[in-house]
Amino acid sequence: MFALDKKDARLLLMVAVLTMLAPFILNPFPAGSEMAQFNAGYPDLMQRFVIFGIFAIGFNILFGLTGYLSFGHAAFLGVGSYSAVWMFKLLSMNVLPAIALSVVVAGLFSVVIGFISLRRSGIYFSILTLAFAQMSFALAYSVLTPITGGETGLQLALDDPRILDVAASATGNIPVPGLFGLEMRASTNLELGPWVFTFNVGYYFSALIMLAAFYLAIRIFRSPFGMMLRAIKSNQQRLNYTGLNARPYTLAAFVISGMYAGLAGGLMAAMDPLAGAERMFWTASGEVVLMTILGGAGTLIGPVLGAGFIKYMENIISKINESILHQWFYWLPDGLEDFVVAMIYPFIGKGWHLTLGLLFMAVVIFLPGGLVEGGQRIGRMFGRKKSEEKDKPSGKTTPAE
């Protein structure tokens, strides 16, 4: 299927099914029940899952394949968002031109930054990319305020030109981003007994783009180009003495992953038309590094899992507060209830960072290959024979899926 071998086709199909059914899968608990707190099937978070999935997939093309650890990828995301919002302000609220521009602009930025940074390798490369991203953040937050909106972020206004579109909607509000009239924020609810499932246009739009991005990533991983990138990670010296110049390959990988980041940034703006400078801060770059390593660098699905994991923590765990805990444990005797709540309390709500830190450590200590390795171990426990597939004569050994 799609010129993929069987294993990859199965993976793609699995991801496709999961993303399409996400509104069901992520909302396993009836609305209003005690466990509804853990439901993640609302449009904003689902959009974030796939958008950060795209970001991490792209980052993995650079880091997972070539081993070049960029610490400034958030800059491309930010640039992408700014481009998209400017497109909404100047041209029209249609998301296609906005996303196209964000990919192009992020691509141009990554050509320049990549060309300079790739003159060095290892940690020197990481620091160069970090320096560029931090400069972008600092300038966007301060002196570039007229272009970026600075502290408050770049946002739409009623008096924007929007030459191909209306400045204000019929109700006197700022129009919302859409695809030929189909608003990104439009949702339909399906109520099945106590369960509520939400189907959101923006989510499905992003999910389709993510699937395309994922498919492209598989193709890149399995292509000769992908093999060259892995060869760069493995032994750059041998590559040079094989008559190959590593620089164009790494630059191409850098630009591709920069464009993925730009795409993610553009989509973020399309879902929510505001671009803040914090998107480019070093912690945002660090986040995508963590997503990729946490999920499993160099694997196809790992970064997506890592992105989902971190975004879930950030959006769900941080919203649990003390009164919700009391609600969960009300059935315990009063003293015990207070004790249990007091024990859990430091790890939820404002303590979600603590939980995140502990989980990072746990994953890296016990699952060196990231979440993917965890999945494989579970898979092995259930007796699936992976070794069989490994030996099939596909012409390649592939990194674990």
Next chain:
Amino acid sequence: MSKTDVTRRGLLRTGAVAGAGLMVPTYLRAGGHEGFTNAPTGSTVTLGFNVPQSGPYADEGADELRAYELAVEHLNGGGDGGMLSTFSSKALQGNGILGKKVEYVTGDTQTKSDAARASAKSMIEKDGAVMITGGSSSGVAVAVQALCQEAGVIFMAGLTHSNDTTGKDKRANGFRHFFNSYMSGAALAPVLANAYGTDRKAYHLTADYNWGYTTEEAVKSSTEAMGWETVNAVKTPLTQTDFSSYIAPVLQSGADVLVLNHYGGNMVNSLTNAVQFGLRDKMVNGKQFEIVVPLYSRLMAKGAGANVKGIFGSTNWHWSLQDEGSKAFVRSFGTKYGFPPSQAAHTCYVQALLYADAVERAGSFNPCAVVEALEGFEFDGMGNGPTLYRAEDHQCFKDVLVVKGKENPTSEFDLLEIVEVTPVDQVTYAPDHPQFAGGALGTCNPGA
């Protein structure tokens, strides 16, 4: 069971059980029965408290959250009722809002506009919140305000001081109770002129982002109007922690007053550094060197410790105010938590009550009805004297406090003393004032 316990546990539990059967959150653009986003259909109504829980303003966020919990308790008829008894509008009965029990959800803004919007969105989309409130910086307030406008819910800003929130970035669905940069400047200038004379040379250090710009502009124009001269204004990066290289040249410039347009950690550090350099022991131009901090908060004063002693600044509200509303609020907050509330807590508490009252008076949760009820609303008994929610820009106009770091604090909360309560007339400006130019309120958006 005490009354506090009822609200904290019992009610929520009941709400949840009831919710399982009856209340299904209606989502953005979906639940079209009432014609607006997240119309509450069951016996409860959900408010979203979006405050910084991680990052540098986490303590301020925690105080805001305490205030909200207190407000919910009072709205549901628990506790001593707090300001409900002093509030000039008597629409609130202590039986929830329009008879619906008030529930709330909380989120973490991280003091980042992206995270704040994500958190607000989840409250709107997942939890069915009909109003979002909170925040501890203008960046967040502006970002969330724009989001609420789009989504069709009401935004009651928490702590946000930049002119832009009700200036160029104002929105019809957003309301600000807190004061702003212009008011700080207008209130401070006469007090400064009085204390330090009209022949002063000021040196500004300004945080290099929107709030810093508006504050610098406001303080500059109002002090210059009093006859002060501005020698220099230097922008400092947000991420700066050591301000020595910005403070060292101040004396060379011939300035005799240093204005620190900084907030939060920036302010704590720059003030600490300035005092360390011994600036306040110096005589320049034959005058004692002075430092001014336009926007004070008690938590910042606590962070800067003894360095704040004798330093002027402005604040929205302070627990030592002696009007009935403030006293009632301080009493219920102090009784519940054991220490006096901060200005952020006050503003958040008041905003929650004002929203509830507006709904009650309008007879509907519909954002457009709420906007109508709040626009031009005059009230009293919430601290700061008679107050107007101006229709043109959704900014509250009320008395502003000029405060000074206390010389002999009696406790860790007793750090500021009120120097003057600047009457509202003195800080009122025209809606089209140049510092607030640009932007348009637009029309209210009820969503669905």
Next chain:
Amino acid sequence: MGILEVKNVGKRFGGLQALGNVNLSVAENSVHAIIGPNGAGKSTLLNCLVGKLIPDTGSVMFDGQSVLGRAPHEINQMGISRVFQTPEIFGDLSVLENMMIPCFAKRDGAFEMNAITSVVSQKDVIAKAEAMLEDMNMADKRHMHAASLSRGDKRRLEIGMCLSQEPRLLLLDEPTAGMARADTNNTIDLLKQIKQDRDITIAIIEHDMHVVFSLAERITVLAQGTPLVEDSPENIKGHPKVREAYLGETAH
């Protein structure tokens, strides 16, 4: 006129004269060995030949073209392949993939952005790589992780990778260093086989006199950065200067 002409090459590292004034000519289709005691400048000379170092003086011509100032991959593209002292292979890749990379390099040049090419258009490359693995007697190991090969197999793989680029000059840097006797003999046999099967020039830097005298047609002895003598193996064996400077020390 040899295929590789080294003229007056000198290289200093700080105060150390690593190479004095080296002149060397490697005849086409010969096996030329460069020997010398430790620190004689063999590795420095080799690095000057492949573009890793740029000599201070002199010229290095390959087939009438200067190699100086070219990047390693460009020199490689001219037809010089190098085998390292410790095998340099792509440890994270499979044996077959290791072999495919030089085949791609031969087909596509220094850079081709074949980023989404499907499995199909790799068929010619895979076929070529498989054939080379057959030649190297490694076909049964094609799906192994290259890092898990034995030392001898890594060496065979590396040599195979160099050969699949069809180079005109194969440079070997102590190809049997650290090998057991049996592996050493296998490597000698492999190199003999290669020489027999193809038109190829081999330059070999070696320590082990057994290897040198089994393979070389011509030998240059390097001492203290300058060539001492260049002659046939028979003559070198009995050369008094060589005995004095080199063979005496190593007691072979």
Next chain:
Amino acid sequence: MEAIILQILNGLDKGSAYALIALGLTLIFGTLGVVNFAHGALFMMGAFCAVTLSRILTLSHTVIDPTQTDFLGNPLKVQVPYIHDIFGQATGDAIIDWAVPLSILFAIPIMIGIGVIMERGLIRHFYKRPHADQILVTFGLAIVLQEVIKYFYGANPIPTPSPEAFRGSFDFGAALGFDPNVIIYPYWRLVYFGFAALVIGAVFAFLQFTTFGMVVRAGMADRETVGLLGINIDKRFTIMFGIAAAVAGLAGVMYTPINSPNYHMGMDFLVLSFVVVVVGGMGSLPGAVLAGFLLGILESLASMSVVIDFIPGINQVIIYLVAIVILLTRPRGLMGRKGVMED
């Protein structure tokens, strides 16, 4: 002219903080080959050693003062430190006043302990793991450490003043014959600079002149060979980790009067200290110190208002700009060795 002298002074002081942190980071990296993202957290832990000691010293019991009232109108509860009861008010206040310098003694054993526990309990299992794993696990640890501190001390900065004797500033200008009040410099910052110089000197002397240091230096150059000599290099590396933690911690202790410590101060310094280490050259101790001072001075010069007026925003980006220029002109930073962290 005076302005430039002043900024160089400022830069030396800022630089000494950068240099101290970068020194510890390089010690850990150079000896253990571990990229320690928790180093900023160690700096923060040091600062909170000072906070903790001053909290201990001001542990109080409550006395009701009926002459004053608190905010709810009840009689005021006045806190009286126990130390007043033990040493009397004057001596007690003097001890509280000197809490920060006293914290040095308090912090050294604690920080070495934390360092050793960290190395034995966590870091040693990561020597052979990829740098990416080291980054993830130490970053996780950094988050955990700072959240623990936040849980106990809150997010707000905590004022920790220097002793009374070091407040105020010294007038260099007057001493050098310029106008008074032109080149002033706080006493405590002079103390900080001197302290940093002392610590840096001590670390270098320790590595240079003791057998222990010699073995460690040899281990930094070639770990396997030293291991073959039958020397237990691992144990020495553990001790080095402890020392590096102590250096970071002391930098933190002494920094508290300059900026009130808060739980995220380590993260604020983390990125900067990595830039410093890399600009200095990975694995080079003199490089780290040199780069620390260089970046400190350049940052100070760039914050002069004439410079900002000339190039707006330069003060925001100077450090990163310098890092880029240096890394492009000198591939391995100022004094980096070849082959370290290049793959």
